[in-house]
Amino acid sequence: MKATGIVRRLDDLGRLVIPKEMRRQYRLKEGDSIEFFTEDDKIIIEKHNVFSRNMDEIESMYEILSKMGENKVLFLHEEWLNKHQLQISDIFLKRANVHRNIQFKDERVFMDSTERYQGCVFPIIVFGDWYGAFVLLENEQKENETQRKIAEAFAMLLIKQQEH
Numbered sequence: 001m002k003a004t005g006i007v008r009r010l011d012d013l014g015r016l017v018i019p020k021e022m023r024r025q026y027r028l029k030e031g032d033s034i035e036f037f038t039e040d041d042k043i044i045i046e047k048h049n050v051f052s053r054n055m056d057e058i059e060s061m062y063e064i065l066s067k068m069g070e071n072k073v074l075f076l077h078e079e080w081l082n083k084h085q086l087q088i089s090d091i092f093l094k095r096a097n098v099h100r101n102i103q104f105k106d107e108r109v110f111m112d113s114t115e116r117y118q119g120c121v122f123p124i125i126v127f128g129d130w131y132g133a134f135v136l137l138e139n140e141q142k143e144n145e146t147q148r149k150i151a152e153a154f155a156m157l158l159i160k161q162q163e164h
Contacts (some may be wrong), residue, residue, distance in 0.1 A: 018045075041080070049124065051077055054158065061127040061154040065134070069144035071119070073151070074109075077132035088110040096121045097130050103150060109137060120148055126162040 006019050018028060028034075028047055037044040051058060058075055065073040074086065076096055081088060092109045098121060105118040121134040134151045138144070 050160070051079065054068045054161065055079060055083075058158070061134075065136070065151055065154070066146060068147045068150065070119075071144055071147060072137040074135040074137065075132060076121075076135060080132075096123070096133055096134075096135060098123055099125050099128075099130065109135075120151070124155050124158045124162070126159055131162070132158075 003156060004022070006022070008016055008019070008021055010016055023029070032047055035046050037046065058077075058080060061076055062073055062080075074088075075081075076088065076093065087110065089108050089111050089125040095104065095107065100123070102121050103119070104121065106116045107118070108114060109117050119135060119137045121133050121135050124131045134155050136144075136147060136151055
């Protein structure tokens with residue numbers, strides 16, 4: 001464990017402020033969930049990743065959807081995007097942060113490309129909070145209704161798992 005030299009006091013309500021430099025370094029922002037662990041006499045905090053225990057399952061869902069057709073599939077979640085080394089346009093991420101299934105047309109999806117796509121977003125909303133989404137990037141000639149229905153079913157399955 002690495003010492004930071006930063007010391008903070010608990011206030012009378014038991015609150016603790018995480019220093020701005022650490023929030024920036026670990027990309028913590030208002031509304032993020034923090035998970036607590038203990039090890040011997042230490043308290044360890046970690047940014048809670050709601051899908052961490054489901055990543056293998058999500059990867060299987062992604063592979064199934066990818067094999068179903070020629071449409072490209074994405075899972076909008078930081079851990080998954082990092083694993084696949086994909087950088088999504090900030091504008092597209094904001095538009096995909098929706099609370100219902102949507103279709104889109106002529107959107108620039110990737111940061112490093114000017115190519116534009118059409119497709120569908122299937123968000124994962126748990127207790128009113130957006131946690132990620134499956135995205136199908138469709139070819140104009142190759143809409144795949146079965147692939148859409150399964151992407152929607154996978155999103156619903158992840159919602160149900162997180163609600164329990």
